[in-house]
Amino acid sequence: MSCGRPVGGMFEKFRQRVASGEPAGKVLDDLGMKSYCCRALFMTHIDTLEKIAKFRI
Ligand SMILES: [Zn+2]
Known part of the structure; x- marks a missing residue:
């Protein structure tokens, strides 16, 4: 359940x-x-991008 507000742009800050x-x-x-x-x-x-980015599809 979520309000659907786009919030990704604030995560780095x-x-x-x-x-x-x-x-x-x-x-x-x-x-x-x-x-x-x-x-x-x-x-x-939990930011997992750097951990999974090394694997190729
Ligand atoms: Zn919300």
């Missing part, structure tokens, strides 16, 4: 700010992500 030590909840508030569906996407996402 979220990742960088959290990596620099800011609390995830505060960053999500600043990005305007107030609904729990969007917040859950970012808080639970």
Whole structure:
């Protein structure tokens, strides 16, 4: 279940700010992500692209 809001464009900003030590909840508030569906996407996402990109189809 999701609101369908496109949020992918904000992930890199979220990742960088959290990596620099800011609390995830505060960053999500600043990005305007107030609904729990969007917040859950970012808080639970595990970035596997670099791990799987080395395998060819
Ligand atoms: Zn949402």
